Amino acid sequence: xxxxxxxxxxxAYADRELDLVRTTEIEHHLSDCxxxxxxxxxxxxxxSALKSSDLYFKAPAHLRRxxxxxxxxxxxxxxSQPFGWWQWFKWGIPIAGTALIAFLLATSFIRASTYExxxxxxxxxxxxxxxxxxxxxxTSSDQHTVKPWFDGKIDFAPPVKDLAAQGFxxxxxxxxxxxxxxxxxxxxxRHKHLINLFVWPATRNSSRAKKLxxxxxxxxxxxxxxxMTFWAVSDLNPVELREFVELIK
Amino acid sequence: xxxxxxxxxxxxTIMPHLDAAxxxxxxxxxxxHDAEDVAQxxxxxxxxxxxxxxxxxxxxxxxxxxxxxxxxxxxxxxxxEIATVFSEGEHDVEDLAANPEVLLLRKADHEEIMRAVERxxxxxxxxxxxxxxxxxxxxxxxxxxxxxxxxVMSRLARARKQLQQSLGQRLESGVSQ
Numbered sequence: 001x002x003x004x005x006x007x008x009x010x011x012a013y014a015d016r017e018l019d020l021v022r023t024t025e026i027e028h029h030l031s032d033c034x035x036x037x038x039x040x041x042x043x044x045x046x047x048s049a050l051k052s053s054d055l056y057f058k059a060p061a062h063l064r065r066x067x068x069x070x071x072x073x074x075x076x077x078x079x080s081q082p083f084g085w086w087q088w089f090k091w092g093i094p095i096a097g098t099a100l101i102a103f104l105l106a107t108s109f110i111r112a113s114t115y116e117x118x119x120x121x122x123x124x125x126x127x128x129x130x131x132x133x134x135x136x137x138x139t140s141s142d143q144h145t146v147k148p149w150f151d152g153k154i155d156f157a158p159p160v161k162d163l164a165a166q167g168f169x170x171x172x173x174x175x176x177x178x179x180x181x182x183x184x185x186x187x188x189x190r191h192k193h194l195i196n197l198f199v200w201p202a203t204r205n206s207s208r209a210k211k212l213x214x215x216x217x218x219x220x221x222x223x224x225x226x227x228m229t230f231w232a233v234s235d236l237n238p239v240e241l242r243e244f245v246e247l248i249k
Numbered sequence: 250x251x252x253x254x255x256x257x258x259x260x261x262t263i264m265p266h267l268d269a270a271x272x273x274x275x276x277x278x279x280x281x282h283d284a285e286d287v288a289q290x291x292x293x294x295x296x297x298x299x300x301x302x303x304x305x306x307x308x309x310x311x312x313x314x315x316x317x318x319x320x321x322x323x324x325x326x327x328x329x330e331i332a333t334v335f336s337e338g339e340h341d342v343e344d345l346a347a348n349p350e351v352l353l354l355r356k357a358d359h360e361e362i363m364r365a366v367e368r369x370x371x372x373x374x375x376x377x378x379x380x381x382x383x384x385x386x387x388x389x390x391x392x393x394x395x396x397x398x399x400x401v402m403s404r405l406a407r408a409r410k411q412l413q414q415s416l417g418q419r420l421e422s423g424v425s426q
Contacts (some may be wrong), residue, residue: 011406015380017387046409046416050381053362060272062287067267067292071256134294134321149395176296182301 001029006036014043049073069187097110123176123215126196129185135194136187138174146173150184158184158199159228160169165185168195178231188244195234197243202229210237210245221245259299262307267292269308269383270315276378277319279367283326291318306389313393316375323371330371365415373408380405 006029012018013026030037065115129135138149147160162170171187176198183200202224210223219241221232232245270291273283288364291314295302323330366374379385384418387405391398 010388011402011409015405035423042413043409046413047381049416050360050366050377050412053359054383055359055363055366056268056274057269057275057284059288060281060285063271063288064267066285067289068264070289071259071296088297109380134318137317137321177297177301180300182298206357 001025003029003033003036006030006033007039010040011043014040014047042052048059056188095140115222118179119213119215119220122196122198122233123180123218124222125176125185125198126218128214129176129187129196130194134174139172141170141172143170146186149173150175154182154184154200156184156228157203158186159226159248160186161248163188166247168247170243190234190236190240190244192233193236194234195236195241196208197248198231198233199228202227210242212242223249225249255299259296262302262312263292263295263299266311270311272382273312273375273378274319276366277316277371278322286416287319287322288315290322291315294318301321308383309385309389309393310342312383313380316394328401359417365412368415369408369411373404373411376401376404377408377412 006013006026009018009022009026010163013023016023017025030040054156138146140146140149141162141164143160143162147157150158150173158173160170160173164170168188171189171194174185174187176183176185178198178200181200183198186197188195190199208224210221213220213222218233219236219238221230221241223230223245230245230248232241232248234241234244236244250268267288271284271288272285274291275281278284278287291311295311298314310326366377369377376390380387381389385393387398387401390401394401
């Protein structure tokens with residue numbers, strides 16, 4: 001190895017990131033070359049100065065308490081939606097019943113209540129994304145940046161389209177959580193209105209029909225397409241939101 | 250029952266890394282109060298996404314959430330700090346062997362080192378904290394920050410170079426006063 005090669009590898013060497021062969025080669029060079037061994041010593045000196053300088057900030061006790069105190073609340077608010085009858089239903093059936101009745105009732109009721117609950121969840125996530133500090137995890141108008149960002153974070157590849165030319169510029173993407181699973185959230189803009197488009201793999205035999213619902217003043221459109229479930233939610237008017245959905249489909 | 254179970258597992262696997270979470274947030278925001286907000290927000294998000302965590306390195310997992318939260322916070326509150334675009338890879342590692350005199354920095358005190366690290370651009374600061382204080386490997390840092398290992402290496406090289414230069418300069422100016 002010559003000095004140039006050492007130059008490129010000295011940090012990896014100091015950090016013990018190299019394999020045995022290259023480590024040995026570098027050691028050999030360092031024992032002969034004063035300039036390189038000095039440069040290496042500088043890295044070691046800096047590292048030990050950083051480590052011994054007490055730069056590590058420990059979490060203050062009140063933060064630890066604050067976080068602990070807010071964890072159960074978080075759990076409660078995400079698990080219990082205001083569906084008293086559903087809670088009753090869930091506990092009532094095992095007490096009441098025969099498996100057949102449970103099955104027949106459950107399939108019809110659960111479908112309706114799942115949809116209802118999901119619409120609530122989608123709306124809540126939309127509102128939260130606007131209030132909290134994380135509308136986007138990856139901020140980019142480039143579909144080729146946003147789409148690969150999801151790789152390894154979720155187990156599916158959401159379709160990402162840039163609709164800037166049609167007046168719906170892509171703002172970015174975010175990891176979100178719906179129906180007890182991580183989902184992709186894509187953020188689009190129409191004038192001053194933000195649209196959250198939630199995407200995740202559809203369960204079997206889900207309907208392709210588009211459905212528009214209104215929750216807390218927000219318009220929601222839900223549909224399934226090519227094995228994916230989509231929910232678009234925004235304070236945008238229904239006409240333009242439909243237009244957006246047509247462009248996505 | 251399931252929620253209690255989740256909380257117990259969260260307490261066991263994630264909460265031990267609260268110091269690491271706060272430390273990273275503190276160095277990225279450079280402010281105690283903001284660091285507390287970012288760390289709290291990140292831990293609550295981690296709890297929310299905890300169902301999606303299937304084992305593996307829990308510290309890296311939590312720190313990547315802290316990192317995302319901190320960057321979103323910076324984007325919103327201190328956009329200029331992350332506006333710097335680095336031309337990484339163009340001049341990967343410059344010659345340090347040519348100036349061996351920077352070894353002087355052994356004598357720099359706590360305050361000086363602290364200020365020098367705080368002055369680093371945020372991406373450089375981050376890699377220094379993760380490598381030097383958390384002792385994370387290049388691979389762990391790369392996965393956590395979503396960049397190639399080569400980028401981690403060149404950021405680290407440039408961060409160290411800047412530290413060596415600024416600590417060297419500080420000592421020189423201290424001597425001349």
